[in-house]
Each structure stands twice: as structure tokens, then as C-alpha cells.
Amino acid sequence: MNKIKKITSYELFLPIMCFILVLLINVIKTPTFFEVSIKNGVFYGYIIDVINRASELVILAVGMTLVVASSGGTDISVGAVMSVAAALCCYILAGGQQTINAYQNPYVLGILLALVVGVVCGCFNGFLVAKMKIQPMVATLILFTAGRGIAQLITKGQITYIRVENYKLLGANIPGIPLPTTIFVVVIVVLITNIVLKKTALGLYIQSVGINAKASRLVGLKSSRIIFLTYVFCGLCAGIAGLMASSRIYSADANNIGLNMELDAILAVALGGNSLSGGKFTLLGSVIGAYTIQALTTTLYAMSVSADQLPVYKAIVVVIIVSLQSKEFKKIVRGLKDKKADGRKEEQVA
Amino acid sequence: MEQGVVLTMRQIGKTFPGVIALENVDFTLRKGEIHALMGENGAGKSTLIKVLTGVEEFETGEIKMYGRDGAIINKSPQEAQKNGISTVYQEVNLCPNLSVAENLFIGREPRRAKMIDWKKMNQKSKELLASLDIEIDVTKALENYSIAIQQMIAIARAVDMSAKVLILDEPTSSLDDSEVEKLFALMKKLKKDGVGIIFVTHFLEQVYAICDHITVLRNGRLVGEYAVEHLPRVQLVAKMMGKDFDDLAAIKKVGEQNNEEKEIIIEAKQLGRVGSIKPFNIQIHKGEVIGLSGLLGSGRSELARCIYGADKSDSGELLVKGEKLLVGAPIHAMQNGMAYLPENRKEEGIIADLSVRENIMIALQAKRGMLKLISKKEQEQFTDKYIDLLQIKTADRETPIKQLSGGNQQKVILARWLLTDPDFLILDEPTRGIDIGTKTEIQKLVLELAKKGMAVMFISSEIEEMIRTCSKMAVLRDGCKVGELKEEELSQDSIMKAIAGGVKNE
Numbered sequence: 069m070n071k072i073k074k075i076t077s078y079e080l081f082l083p084i085m086c087f088i089l090v091l092l093i094n095v096i097k098t099p100t101f102f103e104v105s106i107k108n109g110v111f112y113g114y115i116i117d118v119i120n121r122a123s124e125l126v127i128l129a130v131g132m133t134l135v136v137a138s139s140g141g142t143d144i145s146v147g148a149v150m151s152v153a154a155a156l157c158c159y160i161l162a163g164g165q166q167t168i169n170a171y172q173n174p175y176v177l178g179i180l181l182a183l184v185v186g187v188v189c190g191c192f193n194g195f196l197v198a199k200m201k202i203q204p205m206v207a208t209l210i211l212f213t214a215g216r217g218i219a220q221l222i223t224k225g226q227i228t229y230i231r232v233e234n235y236k237l238l239g240a241n242i243p244g245i246p247l248p249t250t251i252f253v254v255v256i257v258v259l260i261t262n263i264v265l266k267k268t269a270l271g272l273y274i275q276s277v278g279i280n281a282k283a284s285r286l287v288g289l290k291s292s293r294i295i296f297l298t299y300v301f302c303g304l305c306a307g308i309a310g311l312m313a314s315s316r317i318y319s320a321d322a323n324n325i326g327l328n329m330e331l332d333a334i335l336a337v338a339l340g341g342n343s344l345s346g347g348k349f350t351l352l353g354s355v356i357g358a359y360t361i362q363a364l365t366t367t368l369y370a371m372s373v374s375a376d377q378l379p380v381y382k383a384i385v386v387v388i389i390v391s392l393q394s395k396e397f398k399k400i401v402r403g404l405k406d407k408k409a410d411g412r413k414e415e416q417v418a
Numbered sequence: 419m420e421q422g423v424v425l426t427m428r429q430i431g432k433t434f435p436g437v438i439a440l441e442n443v444d445f446t447l448r449k450g451e452i453h454a455l456m457g458e459n460g461a462g463k464s465t466l467i468k469v470l471t472g473v474e475e476f477e478t479g480e481i482k483m484y485g486r487d488g489a490i491i492n493k494s495p496q497e498a499q500k501n502g503i504s505t506v507y508q509e510v511n512l513c514p515n516l517s518v519a520e521n522l523f524i525g526r527e528p529r530r531a532k533m534i535d536w537k538k539m540n541q542k543s544k545e546l547l548a549s550l551d552i553e554i555d556v557t558k559a560l561e562n563y564s565i566a567i568q569q570m571i572a573i574a575r576a577v578d579m580s581a582k583v584l585i586l587d588e589p590t591s592s593l594d595d596s597e598v599e600k601l602f603a604l605m606k607k608l609k610k611d612g613v614g615i616i617f618v619t620h621f622l623e624q625v626y627a628i629c630d631h632i633t634v635l636r637n638g639r640l641v642g643e644y645a646v647e648h649l650p651r652v653q654l655v656a657k658m659m660g661k662d663f664d665d666l667a668a669i670k671k672v673g674e675q676n677n678e679e680k681e682i683i684i685e686a687k688q689l690g691r692v693g694s695i696k697p698f699n700i701q702i703h704k705g706e707v708i709g710l711s712g713l714l715g716s717g718r719s720e721l722a723r724c725i726y727g728a729d730k731s732d733s734g735e736l737l738v739k740g741e742k743l744l745v746g747a748p749i750h751a752m753q754n755g756m757a758y759l760p761e762n763r764k765e766e767g768i769i770a771d772l773s774v775r776e777n778i779m780i781a782l783q784a785k786r787g788m789l790k791l792i793s794k795k796e797q798e799q800f801t802d803k804y805i806d807l808l809q810i811k812t813a814d815r816e817t818p819i820k821q822l823s824g825g826n827q828q829k830v831i832l833a834r835w836l837l838t839d840p841d842f843l844i845l846d847e848p849t850r851g852i853d854i855g856t857k858t859e860i861q862k863l864v865l866e867l868a869k870k871g872m873a874v875m876f877i878s879s880e881i882e883e884m885i886r887t888c889s890k891m892a893v894l895r896d897g898c899k900v901g902e903l904k905e906e907e908l909s910q911d912s913i914m915k916a917i918a919g920g921v922k923n924e
């Protein structure tokens with residue numbers, strides 16, 4: 069009994085259960101879900117697909133987790149920032165042309181500038197939130213709306229195509245390596261972030277500021293600088309995600325890259341058992357949350373739900389999962405248990 | 419139910435993970451009595467109140483109230499309110515960003531045609547506070563006022579709800595003598611009207627001044643219920659602590675009186691901040707304990723905050739060990755050897771969801787810098803050392819600080835600052851909510867630290883405590899430092915006089 073209690077009170081218990089639940093549904097709907105086959109030295113299968121497709125979301129969720137933790141607000145501009153980064157990268161590589169078959173500028177330059185623009189967007193958001201004390205939702209609304217416009221300006225309203233083989237590598241497989249490249253990028257991003265949070269005091273600082281900014285300032289933390297940093301990092305993550313998304317379609321489609329991704333990213337954080345009002349957080353939870361969402365999307369597709377109806381079903385499932393994790397729900401469950409116990413007691417007395 | 423009894427609690431039990439907070443506790447409240455609930459930090463006083471008022475659920479036992487058949491269970495403070503129990507909790511739980519008037523009338527706003535009648539609400543608020551001699555702008559947000567005023571507002575709100583039972587959990591912890599007197603007058607009046615009052619405090623004098631009965635708890639168990647006249651002070655202390663202890667024994671001040679000749683650690687020259695503290699001069703020497711005294715709102719805390727940089731000063735200069743220091747943020751003050759324990763524990767002290775360990779370590783970590791993470795092992799050693807030294811009662815070092823009793827939270831914050839080993843330690847109401855045993859320990863500790871050369875600034879509403887610890891005292895009035903008293907001039911009388919006015923000027 070005690071052991072069960074210990075396991076169920078573990079902070080990641082519910083996120084993991086939700087993930088398993090979604091996977092179970094997947095297996096029931098698609099018995100071949102976990103099957104992996106090798107063709108031309110590359111792994112194929114539903115599960116590989118889920119892991120691959122979830123990559124952008126995982127990286128966004130990592131950035132979002134820290135933003136939520138430090139400021140108790142969300143960055144709703146990440147989807148738009150993805151498209152800005154993608155647009156800039158393609159613009160640089162294409163040298164301003166619409167379709168190219170050879171890079172006009174070095175590949176590395178394009179990647180670097182895309183990351184820089186992500187950071188710049190993050191700085192802008194961070195400045196508004198941390199220095200100007202604007203509510204995160206409102207502050208990031210600016211880039212949420214303006215971001216895609218900026219991306220359109222960069223690409224002159226056209227879709228820029230990069231028809232060079234090695235541009236696709238980031239979103240596909242590097243020859244000779246059986247797993248998609250995105251998986252490696254995700255592992256690196258998650259690992260580095262985790263190491264920085266655990267091996268320095270940054271993780272503690274972020275939580276402290278998110279819980280009580282006033283008290284944190286008095287113990288010597290620079291609350292606004294820490295909040296600022298998390299937004300910058302979130303911008304960087306959006307930049308990375310934008311590059312991956314762009315590589316998948318070897319183009320910059322300002323209208324569609326990262327569309328509605330911010331909502332999924334916020335959801336991933338919530339599904340991971342993180343409080344959206346800030347403070348304590350678990351990075352691993354958000355990562356699990358992100359994979360849960362992607363697995364869910366795959367399930368729904370497998371059940372032949374059409375893309376336009378997808379959000380409705382997703383919403384329903386999300387409502388269920390989130391309320392399962394809420395405190396009120398736990399209280400109700402406990403109440404029911406107590407009643408049962410009382411009932412039993414009364415029976416015994418009688 | 420027995421004649422004249424308004425409330426009985428029988429065999430109440432409550433556990434938290436790792437702690438038995440209450441075990442078989444009985445409590446009886448009679449009509450028109452003031453009943454003290456006493457015990458050390460973590461004895462279970464607040465928990466008893468919380469289970470009574472529905473903040474927490476109790477696991478065993480039953481509660482009965484006069485005029486109601488059968489046992490009652492309050493599921494929420496609102497329900498308790500409806501059943502005639504009105505409560506001021508230990509931590510002021512009003513809304514900082516609502517106006518004073520809104521806080522007073524939230525949930526029971528005067529209405530006219532379904533709309534809130536703001537004019538009437540503000541008017542009534544003014545009257546209500548005037549009955550407690552508080553004259554403030556009731557339309558301003560609550561957070562503009564000191565913790566003491568906030569406490570008075572919480573009391574005013576509870577009292578105004580005309581209940582059968584009034585519960586006051588450490589309501590006087592940040593009040594000074596004159597406010598306490600006002601509160602007592604009010605309590606006596608309610609008592610006459612037949613209200614039963616439960617009064618939690620760590621001030622023994624207050625118990626003897628106003629209470630009829632005393633119930634003592636220790637480690638979550640009932641020690642007993644006594645009539646005040648049958649339980650002399652020494653015995654009360656013994657009952658609470660489970661051993662004999664003389665809290666009034668004079669603490670020996672190590673009277674090297676030549677502090678003035680020692681090195682000056684902190685010197686302020688015309689330091690000030692518009693709207694909170696007028697420019698002041700102050701010199702603090704090594705090994706000195708300087709007290710700040712003055713009435714509420716006289717600028718005691720503001721002066722300290724100005725030196726530490728909690729509020730940025732806008733005039734004058736600050737010298738630390740003779741060198742000019744520009745304090746832009748508290749971290750600069752910390753790096754120059756300062757530490758500051760703030761008055762408002764809940765808003766500015768604890769980081770609620772973090773563990774006891776993290777709360778203790780955070781200041782030292784911030785001082786050392788983000789990249790130099792203190793190793794887990796070292797953190798645990800430090801934490802255990804202070805849990806032991808200050809007798810912090812916690813289930814585990816990883817327990818979130820919000821689960822500790824009020825007094826134990828205060829000890830954690832104190833540990834946080836002691837750990838940074840400062841040259842200049844500012845303590846704003848350090849013994850607030852701390853039981854008498856530990857209070858004496860802390861006073862001793864302060865003197866010991868001073869002996870080792872630490873300069874300490876000590877702010878307390880308890881003059882007695884200041885006389886015991888301070889080697890000189892600065893007097894403030896209306897946001898202005900008006901004078902200083904030397905050690906040999908320190909007495910209850912001289913201080914009262916100085917506070918009230920008529921002290922020599924600088």
C-alpha cells in the first residue's frame with residue numbers, strides 16, 4: 069500500500085500514465101504501432117514516425133517550460149518565430165531568389181543567422197516581460213501577430229525553395245545513419261538544457277523567481293534578468309524548431325511553418341504536470357507531454373479523423389487528461405474513497 | 419451541552435505526511451471568555467484552528483457547537499463563517515492588490531440595486547477602522563500598508579462579522595504596545611457581548627493581561643486546560659516546553675562599552691528616499707547591536723531597507739567599511755557583507771514551494787554566483803547544521819517550507835542569512851511568531867554574533883527585547899530619525915519617552 073502511494077505521488081506519475089494510455093490506444097487501433105522495419109539502412113515504423121514528428125514540439129516545450137516557470141506566463145509567439153527563422157535561413161541561402169539548386173551563401177551562415185533571429189525575438193519578448201513588466205500573454209502577442217508578417221516580408225510573400233540535397237538532411241536522415249537527424253538534435257537540446265539547469269544554480273533560480281519574485285530579489289537574485297534569459301532561450305528553441313520544420317519541406321512557407329505550434333507547446337508543458345502559474349517545473353515532464361501530444365495526433369490520424377476536425381478531438385482528450393491531473397479531481401477521488409470507507413465502517417458497526 | 423459552552427472539540431486527530439500534527443486533542447470554549455491556546459512552534463495550534471474552520475480536514479474526533487444538534491464539520495472557512503466562527507489566520511490572507519475597503523467587505527459588499535455601493539463601502543470602512551483608531555486612505559491598495567496595519571485590518575474585518583466565536587491566531591505578532599491595547603479593548607467589549615474568543619500568542623504577558631483560560635499543547639498533544647489564576651508563568655512555560663525554563667533570566671550582555679572606538683562598518687550620510695524615509699545619518703560599529711525604535715509607520719523598516727537596497731535610496735551616500743557603495747540591488751549589499759531578514763515573512767521571506775534546504779541555501783548560492791553550484795553534500799551538511807542549531811521542526815530537509823509552522827518558517831529564514839556569514843546583519847522583527855524558548859535562544863545568538871564582531875541592526879516592536887540585546891538605539895518618528903540613545907540610557911521609560919517625542923535632537 070505504502071509503495072503504491074509512493075509511486076502515485078511521484079511527480080511524473082500522471083504524465084507517464086497519460087503517455088502510456090495514449091500509446092495503448094495506438095496499439096489497439098494500429099497493432100503494428102511498435103513494429104520497426106529497416107529499409108535501405110533506415111528505420112521505419114509508426115513509433116519512429118511519432119518520435120521524429122514530435123521533435124519540433126519537444127524543443128519548443130523545453131523553452132516554454134522555462135518561460136512558464138520563471139514568469140508564470142506563456143510565450144505565444146514561438147510558432148511565428150519559427151517561421152521568421154525559417155524564412156531568414158532560406159532567404160540567406162537563396163540569396164533572395166525564389167528557387168535555387170545551389171546555395172548562394174554558406175549553409176552555416178544561414179543556420180547561424182536563423183538562430184540569431186530567434187534569439188533576437190526572444191530578447192524582444194524578454195525585454196517587454198522582464199523590464200517593461202507587460203503581461204507575458206500580451207507581450208508575446210505582438211510577435212505572435214507580427215511574426216508571420218515579418219516572415220512574409222523576408223520571403224517577399226513567396227515560398228522560397230531550397231532544392232539542395234543536404235538542406236533536407238536536418239529533417240530527414242543523414243546517409244548511413246538509421247535514425248532521423250531530428251532525434252539527435254532533440255537529445256542534444258534536452259541534454260544540454262538539463263545539464264545547465266542541474267549543474268549550475270540556474271534551475272533553482274528560475275523556480276525561486278517564479279514562486280516569489282520579491283523574496284528572490286531580496287536574497288540577491290536578479291529576478292528580471294533571469295526572466296529575460298528564459299525568454300531568450302525560448303526564442304532560441306523556436307529558431308531551432310523553425311530550421312527543422314523548414315528542412316522537412318526544404319522551403320520557407322511563412323504561413324504554415326509552426327502554425328498553432330505554440331498551443332501544443334503550452335499543452336505539452338501542462339500535460340507534463342507543470343503548473344502554468346510558474347515556479348516548480350520538470351523538464352522531463354514537458355518532454356513526455358510533447359510526445360503524448362504527437363502520439364495522440366498520430367492516433368487520431370490513424371482513426372481517419374481529418375485534419376480540420378483534429379483540433380476538436382484533441383481538445384476533448386486534452387480536457388480529460390488535464391482534469392485528471394487537477395487537484396480538485398484528486399480531492400473528489402479522495403472524497404469518494406472516504407465515503408466508501410465510511411460506508412464499510414457503518415456496515416461493520418451495523 | 420454544558421451550560422455556557424459555545425464550542426467543544428473532542429479527540430481531534432490530524433496527520434500530515436511524516437508528522438502527527440494533532441492527536442486526541444480536546445478543547446472547550448465558553449461563552450464570553452478569552453481562551454489562550456499556547457504551545458511551542460509546531461505544537462499544533464494553527465492546525466487545530468485550521469481543522470476547526472475547515473481549512474484542513476481532521477481525521478478523528480468531533481466538533482460540536484452550541485445550538486446545533488450533533489457534530490458539525492466545516493468544509494471551508496466560508497462555511498465556518500456561516501456557522502458563526504470568524505477567524506484571523508496567522509498569515510494575513512487578504513488580497514494585497516485590492517483596496518482596504520474591498521478587503522474589509524469582500525464577500526459581503528453593501529449593495530444598492532445589485533450593484534456594489536462603493537460610497538457606502540468606503541464610508542463604512544472608514545468608520546470601522548476609526549473604531550480602532552486607524553486613519554488611513556481606505557481606497558488605496560492594501561499592499562501600501564505595513565504588515566501591522568494589515569494585521570489590524572484583518573482583525574477589523576473578522577470582528578465586524580459579528581460571530582459567536584472569534585479566533586485570533588497570533589494577531590499581535592507585529593503590533594506594538596499601543597495597538598495591542600486597542601485590540602484588547604475591543605476583545606473585552608466582545609467578551610462582554612458574550613463572544614467566545616480563542617487567542618493564540620507567544621507573548622505571555624498578553625495571556626495574563628486578558629485571558630481567562632489557557633489550553634496548552636505540546637507536540638500535537640493536549641497538556642491540559644487551566645484557569646489563568648491557577649497557572650503561574652513559570653509553570654506555564656514548563657508545561658509548554660516539557661521542562662523547566664526561565665525565560666526571564668537576564669541574558670548577560672558582554673559589556674565592552676568601547677564599541678565607539680571600533681571600526682565603523684556601515685555609515686550613512688544623508689541617505690534617504692522620498693516618501694519613505696527622510697535623509698538620515700547613522701554610524702554602525704563592529705560588534706554593535708543597534709536597535710531601531712519608533713511607532714508604527716515611523717520609518718524603522720524603511721531605514722533598514724534603504725541601507726540594504728531593498729528600496730533604492732535617492733539621496734545621500736552609503737559607506738561600507740569606509741568605502742562608498744552604490745547599492746543598485748540587494749545583491750550588491752550582500753556582496754559587501756550585508757544580510758537582511760525582512761519583516762513580511764510570507765511576501766518577502768519564504769519561497770513557499772521550495773524545500774527547507776533550498777530556502778536556507780538560496781542566499782549563499784546567490785552570493786557565490788550561478789555557476790558555482792554548492793554541492794548537494796555540502797548543502798545537506800549546512801542545512802542539517804542549522805536545523806539542529808535553531809531547532810527547526812520539520813519532517814525532513816526536503817519538506818516544502820510552506821508546510822512548516824509559522825515560527826519554524828521564521829527560523830529557516832534566519833538560518834538562510836546566518837549561513838551567509840555577514841558583517842552586518844539587519845533583523846526586522848526576527849522573533850516574530852517565535853516561541854519563548856527559541857526567542858531567548860535567538861537573543862543570545864545575536865549577542866554572541868556581536869561579540870564575535872558582527873554588527874547587527876535589530877528592529878522589534880517589543881521594547882523589552884531590544885533593551886536586552888541592543889547596545890544603542892536610534893529613535894524614529896514620522897519617517898525621520900530624531901535621535902539616538904546610548905546603552906546606559908536604555909530603559910523602558912526613556913525609550914517610550916523618546917518614541918513619543920521630546921528627545922534631544924541630533
Ligand SMILES: Nc1ncnc2c1ncn2[C@@H]1O[C@H](COP(=O)(O)OP(=O)(O)OP(=O)(O)O)[C@@H](O)[C@H]1O
Pocket residue numbers: 434435437438439457458459460461462463464465466508811812813820821822823824825826851853
Ligand atoms: N500543510 C502541512 N503539511 C505538512 N505538515 C504540516 C502542514 N501544516 C502544518 N504542518 C505540521 O504540523 C505541525 C503543527 O503545525 P502548526 O502550524 O499547527 O504549529 P503552531 O503550533 O501553529 O506553531 P507556530 O507557533 O510556529 O505557529 C508542524 O510540525 C508542521 O510542520
Ligand SMILES: [Mg+2]
Pocket residue numbers: 463464465508587823824825
Ligand atoms: Mg501557528
